[in-house]
Amino acid sequence: MKKRKMLIDGLQYCNWSKEIFEDMNASGITAVHxxxxxxxxxxxxxxxxxxxxxxxxKYSDLIIPGDNVSDIIRAHDEGRTAIILGFQNCSAIEGDIGLIEIFHKLGVxxxxxxxxxxxxxxxxxxxxxxxxxxxxxREVIREMNRLGMIIDMSHSGERSTLQAIQTSERPIAISHANPYEWHPAQRNKSNAVLKELSEAGGMIGFSIYPHHMHQGSKCTLDDFCGMIAKTVDLMGVDRIGFGSDLCQNQPDSIVEWMRVGRWSYDKADFLRQNDQATFPKQPPWFQTNRDFHNILRGLRDIGFSETEVNKISGENWLNFFRETFNDQ
Amino acid sequence: MKKRKMLIDGLQYCNWSKEIFEDMNASGITAVHxxxxxxxxxxxxxxxxxxxxxxxxKYSDLIIPGDNVSDIIRAHDEGRTAIILGFQNCSAIEGDIGLIEIFHKLGVxxxxxxxxxxxxxxxxxxxxxxxxxxxxxREVIREMNRLGMIIDMSHSGERSTLQAIQTSERPIAISHANPYEWHPAQRNKSNAVLKELSEAGGMIGFSIYPHHMHQGSKCTLDDFCGMIAKTVDLMGVDRIGFGSDLCQNQPDSIVEWMRVGRWSYDKADFLRQNDQATFPKQPPWFQTNRDFHNILRGLRDIGFSETEVNKISGENWLNFFRETFNDQ
Structure with missing residues (x-):
């Protein structure tokens, strides 16, 4: 029997259902944050x-909790998908540093x-x-380092990100973003950040969210894979992976929640009045969790070896988890 | 019958009890934030x-809610003390701008x-x-302006404070602090801030917390009143009042809560190990709520007229509330 590829996605926010878990299994996804x-x-x-x-x-035939590296390997061996829980914000810990350990115990x-x-x-x-x-x-970084919780700077500012890389005793992650040089969205990352990140052993997961990509929804697979090849020149082939930011089956109402939460009345009004409270169209080559094979093909087509494809598709994330989780 | 003085304290954090409410009444305090x-x-x-x-x-004979200006006038006329509720932080609203109106409805x-x-x-x-x-x-300032909730920058940074003064459509407050020039504690305020504050119609309440005073617990009444006289040269006599920061009867354990809350393990350890988790000794001329008469005497002794003493003791705060509360 052919060994399954290690395939890890560094970030998704789908409208989770049995159907999507089945898609993940069908696509051979080992683990998803x-x-x-x-x-x-x-x-x-x-x-x-x-x-x-x-x-x-309910869906133990399809998914298992991904609390540590051995869970991910088990999911890989058993043909299931490990689910790694994570926050895109620190609102959950309110002002209480003690809640970090509580959430770590609960699998975050x-x-x-x-x-x-x-x-x-x-x-x-x-x-x-x-x-x-x-x-x-600074206190929270020390506590996350102690517990083995990954510091993720995907939506943070440049100076904060550089300081986090320098302050953290473990490598950190940018779970979902692309190089600013490829597409100058404010969410994407400068070469300075990417270089420091990789030199400190950190990881980036490449995003397939249209707002983060060159030409948005019209971004071609070739363009996306070319960006990955170019980033390898800067960061090497061991510090990169996927972080698709896939929001499969999410209704448009979620866009307002993500962007505005509860911090502004006017911003919510603005989004609605300007028809911006909608998800952008995914590119044809990545619509659902069943489409990862397209990207793997694209990487091969652009000249990556199978060893390199394996690293990018999941082995890099797995090795990073070995450095950043406490329990293996 | 001699008319009571309007006496308003811009901030206290006592260990509240019937005894303290009686002290406040005995001292003729009209209102306390x-x-x-x-x-x-x-x-x-x-x-x-x-x-x-x-x-x-339970103590309706001594205190009443101070939700608006008419409550404060009523407390004054009836010889009770109006209690104005307030936050020294925004943690209570979590990330939710909607909670500001909820708290305003509840008297904050x-x-x-x-x-x-x-x-x-x-x-x-x-x-x-x-x-x-x-x-x-910026969104929260607009919302507080709409509702008539006072923006207080007592514990904020200099740049933030200047921006708040400039951004707010209503005058703002520094409910409890002193001039940095008099005592260079990081919590005290620069002349630049005090000048902009007063020019925008804002108020400062002078703090009698030893860490904010020249020579700390040994600060003399004369020195304190001299500081007030000097501040009048900068801000005029209409923009100043008291904000004693009195923590009557609070146990020392409260110091750690105020300084560290739940945001650091190490900072709490440091305070305990270095015997800093204690309240400083109050100066002899201001130990409890019964001592306000000492300060009024000190102001007269240094040359303030009775009209000026009345402004500083409470009329300035009352006029400020007319500008900043919606309901009168």
Missing amino acids: VTICYHENFPETIKNIIFWRRCFE RFMQLSYNNQSLLCAGCYEETDAGLTRMG | VTICYHENFPETIKNIIFWRRCFE RFMQLSYNNQSLLCAGCYEETDAGLTRMG
Whole structure:
């Protein structure tokens, strides 16, 4: 029997269902980091964990909790998909550093220090000024390092991101973003960040969310894979993977939640009045979890060896988890 | 019968009891802004409001809710003390702009945009870098202006404070602090801030917390009143009042809560190991709520007229509330 490829997605936020879990299995996805917090507070995030505990119970033939490296290897061996829980924001810990360990015990393995806006820990990428890590931010990094929770700077500002790379004793992640040089969205990352990230042993997961890609929904597979090849020149082939940011089956109402949460009345009105409260169209080569094979083909077509494809598709993330999780 | 003086304290955080309410009445205090949030989240702050609703019920002969200007005038006429609820932090609203109106309906009339540390709204005075108002901070100022909730920058950074003065459509407050020039504590305010504050119609309440005073616990009444006279040269006599920061009967354990909340393990350890988790000794001329008459005497002794003493003791705060509260 042919050995399954290690295939790991560094971030998804789908409207989870049996159908999507089946898609993931059919596509041979070994593990997915799933978002359970954008703007939720502590009790709301606990409710999201309860949702996942029920899913693990009901769909145990398809998914298992991905709490550590051995879970991911087990999912790989058994043909199931490991679900790694994570936050795109730190709102879930409110102002309480003690809640980080509570969430770690409950299986949370990623936390972004901020999401677009200023948080208690650092600036988001859409703030006018980025003052870097806050007093609490530095304490939280130390605590996440102790516990083995991954520091994710996908939606943080440049200065904050550089300081997090320098301050963290373990390598950090940018779970879902692309190089700014390829597509100058404020969410994408400068070469300076990507270089420092890789030199510190960190990972980037390449995003397939149209707003992060050159030519948006019209981005070609060739263009996307060319960007990956170019990033290898900067970061090497061991520090990159996928972080698709796939929002399969999410209704458009979720866009307003992600962008505005509860922090502004006017911003929500603006999105609605300007028809911006909708998801962009996915490119034809990546519509659902069943389409990963297209990207693997694209990587081969552009000249990556099978060994390199294996690294990008999942082995790099797995090795990174060995460095960043405590329990193996 | 001699008319009572209008006597308003811009901030206290006592260990509230019948005894203290009696002290306040005995001292002729018309109104006090009391802190009900340092690091509390929404449900914890609601519990603190419930505490006050019970006090209003049990001690209605001594205190009444100070929700608007007419309440304060009523307290003055009836010889009771109006209690104005306020936050020293924005943790109570979590990330939800809608909670500001909820708290306003419940009687909250002051909110600091940050407390020492970075908040979701702006920087605190102890952060290394102050990036100013955040995206959410600007939205919150607009909402507080709409509702008539006072923006208080006592514990915020300099840049954030200047931006708040400039951004707010209503005058703002520094409810409890002193001039940095008099005592260079990081919590005290520069002449630039005090000047802009007064020019925009804002108020400062002078603090009698030893850490904010020249020579700390040994600060003399004459020195304190001299500082007030000097500040009048900068701000005029209409923009100043008291904000004693009195923590009558609070146990030392509260110091750790105020300074560290739940944001750091190491900072709490440091305070305990270095015997810094204690309240400083109050100066002899201001130990409890019964000592306000000492300060009024000190102001007269240094040459303030009775008209000026009346302004400083309470009329300035009352006029400021007319500008900043919606309901009169």
